[in-house]
Amino acid sequence: MESIGYNKGFRIERSVDAKTFENIGFVDGLGDNLGDKTYTFLDAKPYFKSYYRLKQLDWDGKSEYSRIITVKQDKNNLSVYPNPANTEFFVSGLDREEAVEIRNSEGRIVLKQKVNPGQPVRTDKLSNGLYLIKVGEETRKVVIQN
Structure with a gap:
């Protein structure tokens, strides 16, 4: 990116x-183009396959x-958040619609639904x-606290 000297941010x-x-x-810019700069950002809800770009x-x-x-x-990066969950949770690591089963502590299926990336599961x-x-x-574990 050419104009980092007047950089407001990314x-x-x-x-x-x-x-x-x-x-x-958004990540604030460091303002000048003197030397190399390192910026970091963590995606809290990545898809299984995510595409990223920056707008400087x-x-x-x-x-x-x-x-x-x-x-x-x-594939082993599947996670459930927040955990504990209140009224809903999300499954990160999906790249397409997937069937999600929720089983209670006795192993019985209590909820079954299809979920898209970024879509909440109501609990x-x-x-x-x-x-x-x-x-x-x-298989992952989640604690429900309504």
Whole structure:
């Protein structure tokens, strides 16, 4: 990116299809172009396969996009958050619609639904307790506290 000397900051954008991007954060610029600078940002809700780009914003209103990069999560990188959950939780690490099973501590299926990346799983009708979340061959635990 050419105009880092007047850098206001970077808008971080994410996409599931490399076409439609959503704003997921902003990192303030360090203001000058003297020497190399290191910036960091952590995506709290990555898709299984995420596309990212930066929009570098200048103080004078000009902007420039970076190239698009692809980040693919490990299959074992499936996670459930927040945990404990109140009325809903999310499953990160999905790249497409997946069937999600929720089993109670006795192993009985109490909820079964299809979930898309970034879509919440509603838990407000479940009793408080420990549940097993099964997505494909992966299983995770979540505590429900309504």
